[in-house]
Amino acid sequence: MALASSTRASALSASVARRPPLSAFRRASRARHGRRARHAAASAVDTVPLGVDGGAYAKELASALDAVRLASELCQEVQGQLMRMDEQAETKEDRSLVTLADYAAQAIISWRIAQDFPDMTLVGEEDAEALTEGGEGGAETLNKVTNLVNKTLKGHMGEKAPTLSSQDVVDAINRGQSTGGPTGKHWILDPVDGTLGFVRGDQYAIALALMDDGDLKVGVMGCPNMPKTGEVLEFQESYAYGFSPRLVSKMLAGDSLGWYKGCIFTAVRGKGAYMFPTDPTLKFEPVKVSVSEAFDPRKAKFTEPVMKANSSQGFTAAVATNLGIECKPLRIYSQVKYGSVARADADVFMKFPKAGYMEKIWDHAAGVILVEEAGGTVSDAGGAPLNFAGGRYIEGLDRGIIAASSALHAKLLDSVAKSWSSSQL
Ligand SMILES: Nc1ncnc2c1ncn2[C@@H]1O[C@H](COP(=O)(O)OS(=O)(=O)O)[C@@H](OP(=O)(O)O)[C@H]1O
Numbered sequence: 532m533a534l535a536s537s538t539r540a541s542a543l544s545a546s547v548a549r550r551p552p553l554s555a556f557r558r559a560s561r562a563r564h565g566r567r568a569r570h571a572a573a574s575a576v577d578t579v580p581l582g583v584d585g586g587a588y589a590k591e592l593a594s595a596l597d598a599v600r601l602a603s604e605l606c607q608e609v610q611g612q613l614m615r616m617d618e619q620a621e622t623k624e625d626r627s628l629v630t631l632a633d634y635a636a637q638a639i640i641s642w643r644i645a646q647d648f649p650d651m652t653l654v655g656e657e658d659a660e661a662l663t664e665g666g667e668g669g670a671e672t673l674n675k676v677t678n679l680v681n682k683t684l685k686g687h688m689g690e691k692a693p694t695l696s697s698q699d700v701v702d703a704i705n706r707g708q709s710t711g712g713p714t715g716k717h718w719i720l721d722p723v724d725g726t727l728g729f730v731r732g733d734q735y736a737i738a739l740a741l742m743d744d745g746d747l748k749v750g751v752m753g754c755p756n757m758p759k760t761g762e763v764l765e766f767q768e769s770y771a772y773g774f775s776p777r778l779v780s781k782m783l784a785g786d787s788l789g790w791y792k793g794c795i796f797t798a799v800r801g802k803g804a805y806m807f808p809t810d811p812t813l814k815f816e817p818v819k820v821s822v823s824e825a826f827d828p829r830k831a832k833f834t835e836p837v838m839k840a841n842s843s844q845g846f847t848a849a850v851a852t853n854l855g856i857e858c859k860p861l862r863i864y865s866q867v868k869y870g871s872v873a874r875a876d877a878d879v880f881m882k883f884p885k886a887g888y889m890e891k892i893w894d895h896a897a898g899v900i901l902v903e904e905a906g907g908t909v910s911d912a913g914g915a916p917l918n919f920a921g922g923r924y925i926e927g928l929d930r931g932i933i934a935a936s937s938a939l940h941a942k943l944l945d946s947v948a949k950s951w952s953s954s955q956l
Pocket residue numbers: 627656721723724725726727728835836837838839840841842863864865866884885888891894
């Protein structure tokens with residue numbers, strides 16, 4: 532299967548052709564979500580667990596949650612195929628990995644949000660160029676992506692599910708080519724963040740955020756392999772398969788009771804951050820999540836990217852030592868790292884990419900609002916908040932990204948400054 536470049540902007544289409552009647556989606560959504568559906572006037576609002584308040588963004592939160600649930604299910608299926616070697620990852624022109632799931636998750640999320648917000652704009656990681664200009668291989672991939680999207684919709688909506696054409700799927704993916712900006716509402720999407728973790732059977736995240744007039748307002752992050760119990764993250768295992776007896780006993784030591792892994796996080800500006808199971812049939816109350824309170828350097832943990840190529844692990848080790856942290860780093864693929872800081876599995880997150888690397892807004896948007904709403908602070912290495920309104924990249928980023936509880940953030944900033952000047956000597 533040959534895949535062509537995904538970097539050149541493709542022709543855009545603002546709408547998905549043959550959109551099914553909204554009422555069909557709403558009826559199916561109600562049927563699927565059973566009892567709660569009777570209380571809700573608007574369609575997707577029934578998907579939001581009781582106690583999670585979307586405030587002025589209730590409709591956007593509901594839509595985002597439904598979209599991320601669809602994509603989570605789809606990704607789990609593809610990860611299973613990858614583990615069984617029925618499918619394989621491909622390499623984009625920038626040498627990064629891409630799978631059927633990256634395309635299909637962007638398509639299904641884009642399509643789902645557009646059902647509720649037909650004029651929405653989306654800053655998404657993927658484009659469909661490799662599927663439309665990749666010759667026979669591209670056509671074959673597009674066919675598989677389309678089948679995956681339709682199968683997932685059918686699983687959720689039953690007979691009422693629309694059948695999207697390949698062109699619908701291409702249009703939905705390419706809607707993600709927006710450059711965002713400081714005015715109006717823009718959705719920001721990483722359909723599969725941590726694709727390397729995804730293909731290795733490990734952690735990944737479906738990361739969706741809404742920015743309104745330059746400020747992040749909503750974040751929904753699906754983490755289908757994230758264990759409910761934080762300390763389990765330290766075990767280097769294949770989260771896509773069953774767990775080893777050692778890990779299961781560790782998980783059962785918590786109060787998991789049927790919810791061992793699979794977490795969705797939601798955050799709405801001013802309304803807090805919550806976690807509940809990815810699997811909608813598990814009826815657990817949403818848990819309000821908060822960053823770690825006290826900082827005890829002997830017990831503190833910091834989290835960072837797995838790959839040395841993505842962040843300087845030597846520099847972060849120096850910062851951690853300066854803070855007095857003794858534990859080895861918790862290296863996790865994807866924005867699951869932000870989730871682990873938000874629910875206090877880790878106290879600190881750091882990422883220091885190579886000089887010249889431009890961070891993309893979809894790699895951080897959902898995670899940042901999640902940590903902020905859990906009581907934390909996220910900034911660049913100079914202490915400035917990240918700028919999500921400057922286009923597809925985080926403009927003006929000073930060196931790297933750090934996150935911690937608001938109290939610890941000041942100390943962290945100080946340690947970064949000290950370690951930076953000594954590393955320059
Ligand atoms: N050179 C370089 N430096 C820094 N960051 C890079 C680099 N190349 C890629 N990326 C982006 O990193 C995203 C994955 O981040 P992770 O934190 O999951 O990295 S790691 O695999 O744990 O090391 C990854 O996101 P996905 O493509 O969605 O997986 C990339 O956008």
